[in-house]
Amino acid sequence: MNALRLLVPAALMLLIWQGVVTAFAMPNFILPAPARVASTLWESRALIAENALVTITEVLAGLVLGAALGWISAVGLAASAWARRTLRPILVFSQAVPVFALAPILTLWFGYGLGSKIAMALLIIYFPVTSSFFDALMRTPEGWDRLARVMGGGKWRTLWHLRIPAALPGFLSGLRLAAVYAPIGAIIGEWVGASKGLGYLMLLANGRAKIDLMFAALAVLAVFTLALHRAVDLGADWLLRRRER
Amino acid sequence: MTAPGLVLEGSARIGGGRVFGPLSLEAPAGGWTCLLGPSGVGKSTILHLFAGIADAVDLDGRAEATDGAPLAGRVALMAQSDLLLPWLDVAGNAALGARLRGERADPARVAAVLDQVGLSALAHRKPGALSGGQRQRAALARTLVEDRPVVLLDEPFSALDAATRARMQDLAALRLAGRTVLHVTHDAAEAARLGTRILVMTGAGIHPVAPPEAPAPRAPDAPETLAATGRLTRLLLDGAA
Numbered sequence: 001m002n003a004l005r006l007l008v009p010a011a012l013m014l015l016i017w018q019g020v021v022t023a024f025a026m027p028n029f030i031l032p033a034p035a036r037v038a039s040t041l042w043e044s045r046a047l048i049a050e051n052a053l054v055t056i057t058e059v060l061a062g063l064v065l066g067a068a069l070g071w072i073s074a075v076g077l078a079a080s081a082w083a084r085r086t087l088r089p090i091l092v093f094s095q096a097v098p099v100f101a102l103a104p105i106l107t108l109w110f111g112y113g114l115g116s117k118i119a120m121a122l123l124i125i126y127f128p129v130t131s132s133f134f135d136a137l138m139r140t141p142e143g144w145d146r147l148a149r150v151m152g153g154g155k156w157r158t159l160w161h162l163r164i165p166a167a168l169p170g171f172l173s174g175l176r177l178a179a180v181y182a183p184i185g186a187i188i189g190e191w192v193g194a195s196k197g198l199g200y201l202m203l204l205a206n207g208r209a210k211i212d213l214m215f216a217a218l219a220v221l222a223v224f225t226l227a228l229h230r231a232v233d234l235g236a237d238w239l240l241r242r243r244e245r
Numbered sequence: 246m247t248a249p250g251l252v253l254e255g256s257a258r259i260g261g262g263r264v265f266g267p268l269s270l271e272a273p274a275g276g277w278t279c280l281l282g283p284s285g286v287g288k289s290t291i292l293h294l295f296a297g298i299a300d301a302v303d304l305d306g307r308a309e310a311t312d313g314a315p316l317a318g319r320v321a322l323m324a325q326s327d328l329l330l331p332w333l334d335v336a337g338n339a340a341l342g343a344r345l346r347g348e349r350a351d352p353a354r355v356a357a358v359l360d361q362v363g364l365s366a367l368a369h370r371k372p373g374a375l376s377g378g379q380r381q382r383a384a385l386a387r388t389l390v391e392d393r394p395v396v397l398l399d400e401p402f403s404a405l406d407a408a409t410r411a412r413m414q415d416l417a418a419l420r421l422a423g424r425t426v427l428h429v430t431h432d433a434a435e436a437a438r439l440g441t442r443i444l445v446m447t448g449a450g451i452h453p454v455a456p457p458e459a460p461a462p463r464a465p466d467a468p469e470t471l472a473a474t475g476r477l478t479r480l481l482l483d484g485a486a
Binding site for chain 2 (some may be wrong): 143144146147148149150151152153154157158161162165166243244245
């Protein structure tokens with residue numbers, strides 16, 4: 001049933017795509033037909049797989065590191081009034097810098113390899129994770145907060161045993177957003193300067209007028225992004241259900 | 246554990262607004278004092294003052310134990326909402342205080358308390374799998390594990406259905422006996438069943454009302470309980486007018 005719900009729109013999209021190609025007699029170097037992209041995908045599977053692996057590594061590493069850093073930052077902010085006064089304005093202000101504009105600098109600092117792409121993915125997801133988790137940490141239900149105080153709970157123990165678990169849904173909604181943003185970060189990083197990865201492959205294919213290869217790489221990227229989003233979504237739901245059962 | 250009495254004198258403000266009085270309230274040591282009144286007269290504020298969690302409240306006066314020692318660490322609080330943590334099982338919730346203080350809860354004691362409130366079989370269930378009455382019994386277990394001489398009750402049974410509420414009242418009266426209980430409620434029948442001292446709080450102040458003679462918990466259908474319920478309801482009606 002679920003697979004069917006996914007297959008029908010996918011089939012519909014392919015049909016429209018093919019329809020546009022046929023109706024407007026699209027040349028291959030503008031919009032190749034789906035069948036042609038599929039055959040390129042198959043013929044160049046080794047090349048695409050090799051580059052996809054690089055992009056997937058960047059995205060997953062950025063996701064894990066960004067989520068971990070966001071987790072630590074949010075907890076630090078929640079624990080310390082000093083940090084809230086001093087660091088939070090900087091954090092909010094830093095959002096005024098378009099993250100994409102940092103890509104060339106990151107390439108300069110971390111080189112053409114994985115490092116600069118992981119840093120880019122990390123940066124792009126850091127703020128949504130931090131802010132969504134931090135907001136949840138600061139909104140511990142009043143009754144629980146009072147109960148902990150009357151019980152004489154220590155600040156750190158209350159944070160650990162009560163406020164952090166209570167804020168888990170907030171962290172997970174940040175993580176869900178992060179799963180969508182992380183691939184964007186990695187691809188931007190690859191466009192600015194890389195020698196591997198799906199974003200790099202797309203630019204390369206474009207430069208050599210291999211538009212079908214470009215579309216094939218794009219299709220793989222889209223499928224991966226969807227799968228990642230779905231996996232994080234399901235994982236988050238499962239975690240929330242499981243801990244209350 | 247000798248339970249101290251509670252005494253409050255003075256008036257309270259939040260920001261610029263008056264919450265209550267000048268008024269004076271006494272909850273005798275080891276007794277069950279019901280503070281009955283309509284919503285919004287500041288009953289909960291009084292509990293928060295005794296519990297030491299009334300940050301925003303400006304008390305011009307005193308709220309303290311009659312033995313002069315600080316109340317901090319000698320008070321347990323039970324609210325209308327059960328406040329169970331949904332990710333901990335019943336036993337974990339009952340032992341929450343120890344966990345938050347970094348102490349080790351004695352599992353035998355937790356088990357004994359769960360037995361007292363009839364939740365032994367459900368010790369490893371999470372709150373999501375419990376009925377409303379079972380959840381409130383788990384909250385009572387958490388209060389009992391804390392083992393504090395002063396227990397503050399903030400309408401803990403008001404969300405329960407009538408029969409469950411009556412059973413919870415009996416259980417709480419049995420298990421909290423000997424402690425100093427200050428029980429805020431807006432249910433006249435509840436005050437008539439449980440109070441060894443009954444205070445009616447209205448905008449005009451606090452008036453003691455003689456409780457029925459019979460020892461608490463009184464039968465809900467005993468004539469004197471019903472008569473007291475009637476008297477208290479009448480007072481609330483007149484006070485609100």
